[in-house]
Amino acid sequence: MSPFVLTDVAVTDFVVNQRNGVKGLVDVMSPKTLPSRYIQLPEKRVTTEKLIVDNTKTGKGCLPSPAIPVIDVSDWENPNVAEEICEAATTLGFFQIVNHGVSVDQLSDLRAAGRGFFGLPAEEKKRYWKGSSVSDTAWYMTSFNPYEEAKLEWRDFIKFEYRPNQVDSTAMWPTVCRDEVLNHSHRMKPIGKKILEILMNNLNASMDHYLEQTLMGTLRMNLNFYPECPDPKLAVGTGRHSDINTLTLLLQDDIIGSLYARYGDKWLHVPPVMGAIVVNIGDILQILSNDRYKSVEHVVMANRFLSRISFAFYCGPNNDSIVEPLPEVLENGDKALYKSTVYSDYMKYFFERPHTGKKTIEWIKLP
Numbered sequence: 001m002s003p004f005v006l007t008d009v010a011v012t013d014f015v016v017n018q019r020n021g022v023k024g025l026v027d028v029m030s031p032k033t034l035p036s037r038y039i040q041l042p043e044k045r046v047t048t049e050k051l052i053v054d055n056t057k058t059g060k061g062c063l064p065s066p067a068i069p070v071i072d073v074s075d076w077e078n079p080n081v082a083e084e085i086c087e088a089a090t091t092l093g094f095f096q097i098v099n100h101g102v103s104v105d106q107l108s109d110l111r112a113a114g115r116g117f118f119g120l121p122a123e124e125k126k127r128y129w130k131g132s133s134v135s136d137t138a139w140y141m142t143s144f145n146p147y148e149e150a151k152l153e154w155r156d157f158i159k160f161e162y163r164p165n166q167v168d169s170t171a172m173w174p175t176v177c178r179d180e181v182l183n184h185s186h187r188m189k190p191i192g193k194k195i196l197e198i199l200m201n202n203l204n205a206s207m208d209h210y211l212e213q214t215l216m217g218t219l220r221m222n223l224n225f226y227p228e229c230p231d232p233k234l235a236v237g238t239g240r241h242s243d244i245n246t247l248t249l250l251l252q253d254d255i256i257g258s259l260y261a262r263y264g265d266k267w268l269h270v271p272p273v274m275g276a277i278v279v280n281i282g283d284i285l286q287i288l289s290n291d292r293y294k295s296v297e298h299v300v301m302a303n304r305f306l307s308r309i310s311f312a313f314y315c316g317p318n319n320d321s322i323v324e325p326l327p328e329v330l331e332n333g334d335k336a337l338y339k340s341t342v343y344s345d346y347m348k349y350f351f352e353r354p355h356t357g358k359k360t361i362e363w364i365k366l367p
């Protein structure tokens with residue numbers, strides 16, 4: 001029996017104000033039903049009728065279901081690789097890559113280190129709470145923006161920001177995962193660069209120093225933790241959003257598939273593939289390419305019996321970068337679809353609100 005009644009006020013106080021996170025709630029109170037603070041409005045839930053069913057397995061329907069492509073990148077110079085990447089970026093906005101050079105063991109070590117962080121005593125994790133973190137480049141938080149959200153997301157996370165020129169910026173990162181997080185970013189950065197080069201090449205834009213600063217001048221990583229949830233159908237792990245960067249390289253759990261990408265008015269499963277990295281296009285690539293590349297909404301469901309961890313490596317612009325459609329994509333006389341925006345303003349708009357689908361990019365869309 002829970003020692004407290006899990007009213008909205010009590011949950012907010014324990015999870016947010018006392019900084020225990022949703023993992024703290026599960027560890028200490030083991031709720032048998034979903035507290036109402038987490039019961040999403042029906043339109044925010046991902047229910048089975050909104051999922052795309054794989055009709056190749058059921059034998060129903062005549063058209064095959066779309067599927068997120070899995071691209072073998074063992075030879076980056078193979079023209080098929082560029083073709084498949086550009087095709088996925090212009091259609092589904094999501095693909096997975098395999099044979100990228102990071103081993104299954106290295107990925108498992110990262111997962112173990114990430115679980116190590118979330119498994120720390122609450123008092124230890126609280127030291128990183130956003131707004132009063134002991135590190136100015138690492139913040140721990142629950143949900144997404146709990147001070148603005150009507151309902152909370154069933155997730156805790158820690159965000160790391162890489163500042164290459166600031167020598168000791170990682171000194172205060174949690175030692176339980178610092179080296180693995182740093183190693184992972186060193187492995188992901190060249191992969192992100194390769195993919196961005198391919199995507200820019202396809203737009204006839206050359207990746208000079210200036211463009212590189214806009215595409216990947218700032219690198220960040222989110223470690224997301226989704227505890228077991230008493231009623232996943234009513235909750236959401238990460239709410240509907242598109243990423244506000246250029247490119248995300250995501251390591252998801254190797255067994256539990258909880259990530260869904262928008263396809264029409266339905267949700268398409270992004271299944272776990274052994275050793276794969278999920279890649280998705282962010283809003284800034286959609287803006288730079290004037291809608292040639294698609295930043296696709298996605299959502300993460302919670303799970304009943306198992307916790308899940310994911311690692312999102314984000315390539316994005318520097319705060320003072322101006323984002324706008326590239327001259328190369330407007331050369332043929334196309335009208336710019338987005339107004340010029342300073343990236344820090346774009347981020348502010350996103351982070352000041354709850355997760356709300358594609359609202360941020362719509363905000364700068366020209367009439």
Ligand SMILES: O=C(O)CCC(=O)C(=O)O
Nearest residue numbers: 222224252259300310312
């Ligand atoms: O947990 C996941 O699979 C995805 C998380 C996500 O969308 C994000 O961190 O931007």
Ligand SMILES: [Fe+2]
Nearest residue numbers: 241242243298
């Ligand atoms: Fe995302």
